[in-house]
Amino acid sequence: MSWVEYLKPLLQGAWVTIELAALSTVLGAFVSFAAGIGRVSANWLIRGIAITFIETFRGTPLLVKLFWFYFAMPIAGQAIGLDLRLPPVEAGVVALGLNIGAYGGEVVRGAIEAVRPAQYEAATALNFTRRQALWTVILPQAIPEMMPSFGNLAVQNLKDTALASLISLGDMAFRAEQIRNYTQDSTTVYTMILFMYFGIALVLAGLMRLLERAVSRWQRAGT
Amino acid sequence: MTEPIIRFDKVVKNYGSHVVLDELNFTVAPGEKVTIIGPSGSGKSTVLRILMTLERINGGVVHVGGEPLWHETRNGALAPAGDAHLRKMRRMLGMVFQQFNLFPHMTVLRNVTEAPVQVLGLSRQEARERGEELLGMVGLTDHMHKFPHQLSGGQQQRVGIARALAMRPRIMLFDEPTSALDPELVGEVLSVIRRLAEAHDLTMLLVTHEMRFAREVSDRICFFDRGRVCEEGKPDDIFTHPNEQRTRDFLKAVL
């Protein structure tokens, strides 16, 4: 088979990779904000949960988490009488999203803590509640600071999707292994997906930079 | 004698082992314009920050509008104030900061309207009308849709004043409002404050180094020294024949 014939299955795999990356990145974004905001909460219980989540998920490898959600969680479910079996796609999205969300949580926390304390004082003087101050004053100023790191995390997450092939998710890496098994032509197919991953990563990095520009528009007003 | 609108009753404030307010007794009558002067570290800004609930107190009681600020009466006794009580008390106060502290991600108009909408429950339309009127009053109508970083320091501080006034407080606190400004921008801010003082029965508490301005605008000058009121009186009295030696030393150094 020539490399052109590899394209169709690889592009199918690429589509799965992109879907997986997109879904897990969105989940990761929600988790990042929940974890980061929880991390700076005044409530000790919320803060404790956030810290535990962030430290546990940052301190363990993604593959462990992936295998855990796919292989181990159903067993835990059996023990407590719940059906916790997840198909590969769901297990992949959950494991990837929670994984990148834990790292993102630290980014969110750092950006929130970097906002000048005087802004809190101004918000207090105007009698905003803590929640109003967080959403109206603090977060909008913190978000531009988060974007560069979020860009790196998004690309990292894209690379991480390749591991989902190990729980039989039909992504690009999975398809490549399939083709290699069938044709023994390792060099061609693996070179192809290396460049395909690289291409997707560059597009993703570009999109993140556009997003970064969009959220920091007020900083450039009038220039 | 009318009930003072602000009363500090043997108030103590410490930073670690450093005593900033030393059983301070201090009152302000409704509608009075009081300027606090004194050397740095004498506790002037701390008084304003305590009133604006930005700092806690370590002893004594602060009364605003006849009610305790940092305490509330529960079951007949004084207990530390909860969030709800503090929010209720804060409605009476507004503050203008030395560093302006405008919200950089909002336009000038939005800076002024955001709190009235979210905190006072005004509609966007009502808040906008109030904001436009106040910005007109401080002379910034043309800059309504600009962002703070596009304005000069003097303009930003005028927005800060409009923003605080939009909440219709009974007491306005000015914490060294012109100290961070280039000299040529000080005048525009002072003239806004002067107009406020002349036109309103607003209670104003001002901390400033602008002595000439303090003399023009104040009903009373308070000289603070080491966490207590050392001397107070009418501006002319204080500036021309101060009674205390420390007051004399301070005035000699700054005038």
Added chain:
Amino acid sequence: MLFGMSWDTDHGELAFALSILPILLRGMVVTIEASIAGFVIALVFGLVLAVLKGARSPFISFPARFVAEFFRDTPLLVQLFFLYYVLADYGIILPAFLTGALALGVQYSAYIAEVYRGGIEAVPHGQHEASHALDLSPVRTFTHIILPQAIPRVIPALGNYLASIMKDVPVLSVVTVLEMVNVAKIIGDQTFDYLVPLSMVGALYLVLSLVASVLVNLLDRSLPKTGLPLR
């Protein structure tokens, strides 16, 4: 049986967990070995990349920057498969462990190169000027003045990447390296109990991360911030 040890599935969960602990720890040794090997290779490749990227001629620096970006933006798993299968196709048969360490080294070389660059740029410019004024040769300037001051600054960042490498070692399981996660999965495959082994591996990794961060902290604090002392 793994590593010549067997486990106990007949006496309940706790006995099972205790019986597989020594097996998992044997796997942890492989994990640590692979991490260090990968880290050392990354340090070397990273240095090469950093030097090439900083070359004055764009014919060298541009391709170097492209290669670094390429290593950074492609998954470790794919790089590993590439090395494993493609090298074999061209007759280079390496032991799986070495292929794995090589892949880790390649993946992290780009990040390490950036760490080097950051550390060197953080040395105050005045140091270059003083060396020039004292008529020190460029090589001596670099090895005796710049490098000893750059090294303490990069320790925390390098420590972070060592921790990251440790968490990427499980990927090597696909080329049959018997690191901790692979061991847990094999036990799970054979006993149908994945929960206990995988959870234990997670906990062991948390311990490893903690120990690694404490060691890096100690190293960071023991080195004077101003630079490695030279007698």
